[in-house]
Amino acid sequence: VHPAVTGSLVLDAHGFNQPAWLPRGWRARHNLKEAYAEFSPLPNLLLDPFGTRVSRVVARSMPGRRVGVANMRDAQSDRVYSSVFPLPSSLHPLQALRVFFAAALGYSLHDLVPNYGLVNVGEFLQPKRLVEADQQAMNGPIDLVVDWEALTWDVAQRQQCRALLAMTDLRVAYLDTSASTPAAKRLRLHWSQISTANYVLTGLNATAWLAAALGRPGVCLCPEGKAVAEGVVSTRWAPNKMINIDQSPFNQPQVAAQSIIRILDRQRIHLLNNKV
Known part of the structure; x- marks a missing residue:
């Protein structure tokens, strides 16, 4: 208990x-x-x-x-x-409960040092320090979080998207794509980045479901024909929604990257106008 x-x-x-x-x-x-x-x-x-x-x-x-x-x-x-x-079924039940309570009560799992037998405390603390150091290196809030793990793009398409984003002054964080990292550990590792990013680009995976649960805006690129049946569902109270896309040309790297750049540019203009 x-x-x-x-x-x-x-x-x-x-x-x-x-x-x-x-x-x-x-x-x-x-x-x-x-x-x-x-x-x-x-x-x-x-x-x-x-x-x-x-x-x-x-x-x-x-x-x-x-x-x-x-x-x-x-x-x-x-x-x-x-x-x-919404919570992904791929999460361990105990980890799903922790994500649910943290999202519902509005706190970050990085504020805790739990040891429930899934991982040892040392394994948990090290990723936390890495995330904090990474945020300091970014020198401010992250504009865009990109998770390649579940995207259907090949290596060349990913490089095309990355090149387009590199031509801007956007602060982009690319999440760890190591196949040996369990989904639950990836959520802990990147929780603060996903929860504070201005936009999220991901495939249909735990990152997409977490972003939807936290009310973050973004794009979830689903396998063709799967957006309606399997796409993520943002919470009703969230002012921002995750958009499920599964049709060409909207799911192609050039169109997706340029659309995200325009959205973030409009966000900046809106913020500047509000300050004035």
């Missing part, structure tokens, strides 16, 4: 799976209301990382803001929540 947990509720899962008009179904819901009455004051935030039928019933009956994990198969069931965070 997390050290911050000060209490618990014992729920009748079988009762919640029955209609409210049946005795056991009614009793389960009545017991939940009585348990809520013991809270003083009632919490103003409920986090549901499970998304089961029972947890959704509990969330629906709780006042205040309700946050859950997006159900990619049944979007209608997400209506019980005030906002949802």
